[in-house]
Amino acid sequence: MNKKDIIKTLEQIAVYLEIKGENAFRVSAYRKAAQALERDEGTIEEIGDPSKLKGIGKGTASIIEELMEKGESSFLNELKEEIPSGLITLLALPSMGGKKIAKLYQELGVEDAATLRKACEEKKVQALAGFGAKTEEKILAALDDFGKRPDRLPLSLVMPVAEEVTRRLNEFSDINRFELAGSFRRGRETVKDLDFIISTDKPDQVSEQIGLMDNIKQIVGQGETKISLELEFEENLIVPVDFRMVRDEAFATTLHHFTGSKDHNVLMRQRAKENKEKISEYGVESAESGEVTTFTDEPAFFAHFGLPYIPPEVREGYDELETKEADLTLVEQGDIRSDLHMHTTWSDGAQSIREMVEANRERGYTHMAITDHSKFLRVANGLSVERLKRQHEEVRKLNEEFSDFTIFTGIEMDILPDGTLDYDDDILKDIDFVIASIHSGFNQKEDTIMKRLETALRNPHVAMIAHPTGRLIGRRDGYPVDIDRLIDLAKETETILELNANPNRLDLTSEHLKKAQEAGAKVAINTDAHRIDMLDHMPVGVKAARRGWLKKENVVNTWDAETLIAYVNKNR
């Protein structure tokens, strides 16, 4: 059993105990033990004695040891004997938690979705103490929706919704300021909902305007400080959106609270407790005087606890509170001076070279690369050698028009299924910025894929590997890659790895990026734009980079053109 399996098992035990109606703190102890393992960077073997980690004591350590010896947990096996597995899936129903499920199981013999439905239809549920007719109706409605909707929505789908809601809020009256919080602000690649924090002196009026918005499928909840909606857009795109209304003095702490993550908030509150203080969304309360301190902005809030500003992207409850300011100074959009991966009408892009160049200049960059597909990719009108040469002639001519801007010739060259590259070295040697990438043979075994990648990495003309895992978020997993090996090779051969800024891709992940930075491999953030408007995905990529704790100096797009080309040409 590896570390991931052990973490999963501990979390599974927590779920079973929850349904058993166990003490909530005992349940969370198993979750905390799982988190402690996750937080530690070592493998399970490197950790050695697990009980030396904070959050793992005698009980959970013995379970971990048993898992390592036997590959299974007798405790979990007992729980599985005792509790029908169908109950586990019921936890996914909204407003259903361990306590309610335990009661349904114990008093009505509910074992799964089907028996729960039957109990509701026979009106047995509303007879239980603590349940009622409304609860029964809600359960039936939830069962009807069960499994129809994905748990989390990919960023690419919710981004336009976030923009649309932002546009509408800007038109509302009685709003001092507002900001989008939650996992969207933290830059996660999928989100459960959108959380808007609104500063207002008239929450009733704001709530009323929100309730009259277009596209409302239903109002899920409405209180004095909060209104929760489901907005429905085309193609069955249903996005839950929460709005929290607060007075302006509480805006910073509310924003922090609802930006999360939950684990980060727990760390902050524990820290406050050590100071005899209590954090809530309304401010920081002194336990002694009961006085509440509020803050003008988040930096002031963190400063109150002697902390540097912790960017939203790293608020995941790991070690961000223990990290020194220098390591929290992450790459930002303003640092980006180039986009190094994009397409034109020469292959499968929508715009001409000139149009793409102008669009890049408008975005304030100082250089760029035109990188159309290579000849293997016929469906994308990949460039023959002859067309490649003609295109590069055009790029060079265009480049002469600008004294303050540099256009690199480039190519996104396929790494072929047989492991060879799509062009010979004597073609590649004349190209400024050669990207290599995989668009075929996704079903190959990991070592075959790695051999293909290694060929590209070891070629002195290849500057960068694009979208190194090939995944499409929520649609396909990509091809199998040994990331650690890829990073080591990238470092050794001084080949750049791409963080693809397209919200459907976003490979590398934050874990990959952390490893790359630690290993000393360089990263590029590129939009891979096929249209001008896709160039605007750059901030999405920057956010993803910040989730990977990337510093400016390790992101090659922040370098000037001379430094970049010197790095690329070093080994040629």
Add this chain to the structure above:
DNA sequence: GCCGTTTTCGGCCCGACTGTTTTCAGTCG
């Protein structure tokens, strides 16, 4: 179940909302 410069017991992050109650438990974020 875990933890301790408030230490071996008694806490464990905090508040809003809903639906059930008639003062609060459960769920959620």
